[in-house]
Amino acid sequence: MIAYPSGTATRDNTAIRFRQSFFNQNLVFLKVGSDGNIQLKNDSTSAVQIYADAHAYTKTAPGATAGSTLVPLKPARIGQVNVPANDSVLVEPLGKAGIPSGGVSDVLFTMAAAKSSASGKLIVYPSDGSLPGDTNLDYGLNLLVQNQVLARLGADGKFRIRNAGSKAITVSLDVAAYLAEPSAAVKGTTTQPTPPYRLADDVRVPAGGTYTVAPLDRGGVPAAGVSGVYLNLTNVHHTGSGIIRVYPSGTAPTETHAVTFMEAMAYSGALPAKLGEDGKITVHNTGSAEIRLWIDQFAYFKEPATGCAGGAAPAGMQKASKVSVADPEPYNPTTVLQASPTAVGSLGILEFAYTDGIGRLMHGRANPDALWSIQWTPIHGQEGYYGQPTLGEQADGRLNVLAHNLSGNVWSRTQATKDPAAWGDWVNVQKPMGSTVTVARHDDTLVAFAVDGAGSLWALPQYAANDAYRGWIQLGVSGVSTATAPLAVPVADGLRLFYLDASGVWRTALYARGALSDCASLSEPGFTGTASVVSSPGHRVRIFVRSPNGHILTKKQDGAGVFPQEWEQVGSLVAAGSPSAVLSPGSGKTEIVVRGTDDRIHSTGEIVQGSGQWRAWAVAQRHDDTYVPATDPTAFAYTGTNGPTWAFIFRTVNQEVRFYTPESETLRSTVTSPTFKGRALPKPPAAR
Structure with a gap:
């Protein structure tokens, strides 16, 4: 039996084979002719009885109701x-x-x-x-x-x-x-x-x-x-x-x-x-x-169109380049996430993760009111990891960690149970990546992002809440730098991505349901390092980067969601590292910390909420604090018994974690920087 669109020439094809005295079925997709009909031709020498059942249809153009x-x-x-x-x-x-x-x-x-x-x-x-x-x-x-x-x-x-x-x-x-x-x-x-x-x-x-x-x-x-x-x-x-x-x-x-x-x-x-x-x-x-x-x-x-130019091969059609890693990176920043509470009225546990100089992946858990009770556990098994790991929380509250294996592939591990906390098995996602990996929440699902060795941008989505990662999908953007992981921030219509291209240009795009759109360049060439982004109510985001001459620059979306052409410089500090910014839940102001050329952590923040006017930079470590940061700081918001606040951490050359909290914050306009109380968190277990 041959099938083809009505009004066209007979096509040499087989839609179904049939035999004497027996029913045969075959499900085929058929294009209709311009008159809306299909043609069936019996090319045998005997008459045949046909039953045609419709199971689905496709649209020639998107309709009012998405299918x-x-x-x-x-x-x-x-x-x-x-x-x-x-x-x-x-x-x-x-x-x-x-x-x-x-x-x-x-x-x-x-x-x-x-x-x-x-x-x-x-x-x-x-x-x-x-x-x-x-x-x-x-x-x-x-x-x-x-x-x-x-x-x-x-x-x-x-x-x-x-x-x-x-x-x-x-x-x-x-x-x-x-x-x-x-x-x-x-x-x-x-x-x-x-x-x-x-x-x-x-x-x-x-x-x-x-x-x-x-x-x-x-x-x-x-x-x-x-x-x-x-x-x-x-x-x-x-x-x-x-x-x-x-x-x-x-x-x-x-x-x-x-x-x-x-x-x-x-x-x-x-x-x-x-x-x-x-x-x-x-x-x-x-x-x-x-x-x-x-x-x-x-x-x-x-495949759905990405909406971004970049010259990359289509999704699923370009093979990622093999990546080999000689040695771990000892001084990448620490990742911090406050987990959701396990019961009504309880506090969410602070979760920490980093990789050290010998490839161990360290995970720490602490009550936000008792940081000295932190429990460090190496969760790397027999594998080695490098670069900054990323933490995400499943829709059901279980913690997920993604880290770059020394083989070049990204590996994933999810808690089997949240309370009591117990890890499941590692899963090798089977795609070599050149950059480290980041993850963000997209509605009820997690999506990870990384760049392969050829400079192409990929996404690793969950296709349903609490689901396993199903494999990398290419986003159709090439020429991306592998020196830093893309950054993803939840916004109203999806995830706002920020990534650095190979020439040092900061770029942004909107990720939604596996595709990119709303792509734009944010800078001239020559930038390095990582970005930090703060999201304000209404899903307006402000990005912070380090300029080629070391100054901290920022841009904020306007009411229409557009970034201005020009950057604003935040003070005159020359930084040695990348900035880390956070929206303080206590004062509602944006706070920034960064590692200076003097091997000290420096701090600034908004004078008035949402103003983009900044205090003078000040050293965030007291004069008697002699600890030297070996990593860039990580700023983060969290909630303790006394309410919401923020803090920052870094690690020393001996992999000791230092934790700093502002001693006081105020909602009133001020040009005075807060003073910070620093403490050392307990050390992780010795390597064996």
């Missing part, structure tokens, strides 16, 4: 289920085989049935829906059959499989894609049906052999910006039995079914096929004999 977007996956098995005779089973796909644990409206999977001693049919429908009148898969006596299924999930995230047959049957479920809800954390691809196009015409694939499909720039598919294509595979005139597997080029095969075939039968099977990093797809013949293969293309999946 779900498709995310192709490397095929993986959800599981095998036994469906009793004249009964149904519930299937819960969320959180399995690459599917997020939330934000999913539908899943696409191949349902393959084992040989049965009876005939029957299988029907898939939402867990809270009524039994529909169509059939997803007919099975027969001693036949191997399969079909691609688009399953809508019920409100509980499950779907039901009904067996309208007299015998129980076992089916395998191999997912190849899912549809992300409009509100999902990451936007998927848009589906672009094309006139059917034959990619492979009677190709011989030997037993155990593979065939590589290259769909880009063919049959209406663009040469770039494509994550996958919708294929239909047909094999005929074979002499053996087996399974055809389809998976992204450059990856290992998994135990999944695209087309299951047996002796002296012709089979077709359709599925969304995710592209490898080289833009190609591998087809693997697991059978015991050579097969003849036809492959037809019916649609492609277009």
Whole structure:
């Protein structure tokens, strides 16, 4: 059976193979003609009865109501289920085989049935829906059959499989894609049906052999910006039995079914096929004999536009460069986060993390009213880490740490339980990065950012709250510096990113649901170091950087969200390090600390809330405080029994953590800098 858009020439393709006295199904994406119709052509010598069921549609342009977007996956098995005779089973796909644990409206999977001693049919429908009148898969006596299924999930995230047959049957479920809800954390691809196009015409694939499909720039598919294509595979005139597997080029095969075939039968099977990093797809013949293969293309999946220029290869199409690290960095700043309280009325624990000079990843926990009771724990296991780690909190309150492994990859570790605090296992995210990593909260999900060795900007999103990280996605920006991690700040429409390019220009962009927009340059070339950003009510942000001549500069968004062209200089101090700024929760003023050329920490702050008028710089360490900072300071806000306040910390050359709090703050206008009380936090355990 051939299918093509009405009003166009007949296309040489296979939409479905059929056989005598038996129903066959195949789910294909079909482009409609200009009259809104599709054409079906029976190219056999006998009449055939057709049932056409519509399962979904795509829009030619965004509508008033946003629809779900498709995310192709490397095929993986959800599981095998036994469906009793004249009964149904519930299937819960969320959180399995690459599917997020939330934000999913539908899943696409191949349902393959084992040989049965009876005939029957299988029907898939939402867990809270009524039994529909169509059939997803007919099975027969001693036949191997399969079909691609688009399953809508019920409100509980499950779907039901009904067996309208007299015998129980076992089916395998191999997912190849899912549809992300409009509100999902990451936007998927848009589906672009094309006139059917034959990619492979009677190709011989030997037993155990593979065939590589290259769909880009063919049959209406663009040469770039494509994550996958919708294929239909047909094999005929074979002499053996087996399974055809389809998976992204450059990856290992998994135990999944695209087309299951047996002796002296012709089979077709359709599925969304995710592209490898080289833009190609591998087809693997697991059978015991050579097969003849036809492959037809019916649609492609277009990556969302980033809205940023930069000349990088499209998302998913550029391989990150391998990064090798010779030695750890001993004096990177310490990361601080106050966790959410574990009970009503309790105080959130202060969480600290840093890496030391021998590659240990140290984690500290302290009651904000009893910092001397801090407990330091090395959480690196047998691995070594370098650079400043980053801390995030899952939607359910569990702590997550991301750090740069000495292998070049970013590794992630999340608490298995928050109270009592206990760590889960390390997870290698499997992508070499040149910069260190940062993380920020995007609604109820976490998103990490880093730059690969080639200077391309990547995001590592959770696709649902409390979900695992699913892999890096490229954001289409190249020429980014690897010397510093991107900075991400939550704003009304997503995350405001700040990053330094290879020429030393500070740039900004808005990240939302996996794509960038609202991109702008903030500086001339020649800048180095890291930025610090303060967010005011109304999601207005102010950025602080160190200029090429060492002065601290700042810009603040105006009411329209636009940054001014010119920088404002904050006093005359010449700094040796990067600034760290915080919005004081006590006074409502922005406070800044920085390491000076005299090896002392200096402080300034606003004279009046939101004024951008600054006190004179003053040394924040008392004259009898002889501790020399070996790291840049980290300023942070936190809440103790006496209310909200702020503090800053640094580490000495001996990795001792010094903690400083302002002794008094006031809401009134003042040009006087606060005095700071400093103390040493207990040392971490000795290296073993």
